[in-house]
Amino acid sequence: MIQFLIHLFLMTMNILFMSMNHPMSLGLILFLQTLILAILSSIINPWYSYMLFLIFIGGLLVLFIYVISLASNEIFSINFKLLSLIYLMLMLILLYSFYLDFFFFSNFLNQDSQIFNINMKMNEFNFSLIKLYNFPTNFLSITMMLYLLFTLIASIKISCVSKGPLRQMFN
Known part of the structure; x- marks a missing residue:
């Protein structure tokens, strides 16, 4: 409910x-x-x-x-x-x-029986989180982290801090 x-x-x-x-x-x-x-x-x-x-x-x-x-x-x-x-x-x-x-x-x-089923599912999902950072997929995780780092560095280099905010001020 x-x-x-x-x-x-x-x-x-x-x-x-x-x-x-x-x-x-x-x-x-x-x-x-x-x-x-x-x-x-x-x-x-x-x-x-x-x-x-x-x-x-x-x-x-x-x-x-x-x-x-x-x-x-x-x-x-x-x-x-x-x-x-x-x-x-x-x-x-x-x-x-x-x-x-x-x-x-x-x-x-009948919600008590549903809570028991949810607890069983939680035990299954805990193992899937461990699989995310183990051998076959750890290269994908490291690649994603490096991509985010390079994107952060590129966006910092592209934006000019000395020129002010993103919007233009018309005088």
């Missing part, structure tokens, strides 16, 4: 994402979606969800700096009619799903 509510919240966030036009609100929605997906994937394996969260947050920080340098003076406004319509749709979908789920309590009581 909790997974259903998380999926419902993610769908609502997708609708909100399509209706926003300010870069800061888009970044906030991306952050919330990343956080929710990390929580949802932590049921299966916490390490993958932790890595996913850190990678997405790193990318969002880069996007945040880029947006700050390009569009720093835009006015942020919230459309309350659209927001109330989306929340009304969310509540109607939630009530409709409770109405359709006649066996809600039996599913709720």
